[in-house]
Amino acid sequence: NAGVTQTPKFQVLKTGQSMTLQCAQDMNHEYMSWYRQDPGMGLRLIHYSVGAGITDQGEVPNGYNVSRSTTEDFPLRLLSAAPSQTSVYFCASSYSDGTAYEQYFGPGTRLTVT
Amino acid sequence: GQSLEQPSEVTAVEGAIVQINCTYQTSGFYGLSWYQQHDGGAPTFLSYNALDGLEETGRFSSFLSRSDSYGYLLLQELQMKDSASYFCASSGYSTLTFGKGTMLLVSP
Numbered sequence: 001n002a003g004v005t006q007t008p009k010f011q012v013l014k015t016g017q018s019m020t021l022q023c024a025q026d027m028n029h030e031y032m033s034w035y036r037q038d039p040g041m042g043l044r045l046i047h048y049s050v051g052a053g054i055t056d057q058g059e060v061p062n063g064y065n066v067s068r069s070t071t072e073d074f075p076l077r078l079l080s081a082a083p084s085q086t087s088v089y090f091c092a093s094s095y096s097d098g099t100a101y102e103q104y105f106g107p108g109t110r111l112t113v114t
Numbered sequence: 115g116q117s118l119e120q121p122s123e124v125t126a127v128e129g130a131i132v133q134i135n136c137t138y139q140t141s142g143f144y145g146l147s148w149y150q151q152h153d154g155g156a157p158t159f160l161s162y163n164a165l166d167g168l169e170e171t172g173r174f175s176s177f178l179s180r181s182d183s184y185g186y187l188l189l190q191e192l193q194m195k196d197s198a199s200y201f202c203a204s205s206g207y208s209t210l211t212f213g214k215g216t217m218l219l220v221s222p
Binding site: 035043100104 | 122144145147154155156157158159162164201203205207208209210211212213214215
């Protein structure tokens with residue numbers, strides 16, 4: 001099992017560019033989520049999905065879109081990158097029992113927007 | 115809204131015991147999770163308390179008091195490899211809200 005994989009590991013964007021961060025899991029988890037982590041801020045939930053075709057907003061959704069067409073994949077799209085989106089992005093997955101208390105995290109994507 | 119408070123940094127020596135506290139103010143609270151993160155790597159799950167009391171997993175234990183909106187992570191027989199950031203996180207319906215993290219520095 002590869003667990004949760006994320007690509008790319010590092011990315012530099014110019015302001016206004018768009019891109020998609022990829023996330024995949026091979027554990028057949030129904031629940032998947034995206035977080036961003038900024039220095040001293042902990043992890044903040046961007047979007048989450050409780051199953052294919054179902055997505056919802058987290059704490060900081062503005063500027064990001066998601067879709068969930070399969071159980072395995074949960075891509076995060078930055079529509080028009082801004083310097084404030086410079087961060088480390090983590091994707092996670094979990095069994096869906098309504099609590100999401102135990103999540104398995106990917107290695108992260110380090111994004112810089114100039 | 116949801117908020118969790120934990121100390122920003124704790125220091126201890128090898129072999130010692132350290133307690134990392136977490137107080138929370140959340141709605142729709144299901145339980146309290148703890149995660150460990152080494153140097154910007156992937157966070158990893160340590161423990162979860164849905165009910166009041168102590169849960170023990172090897173050298174790590176976690177405690178929850180719902181009436182006090184308080185929990186803690188207890189690390190025993192500290193090792194150098196325990197130097198990391200530790201996050202408490204409140205579990206709600208399909209969401210996990212994280213505290214800002216406590217950096218634990220273990221010295222020889």
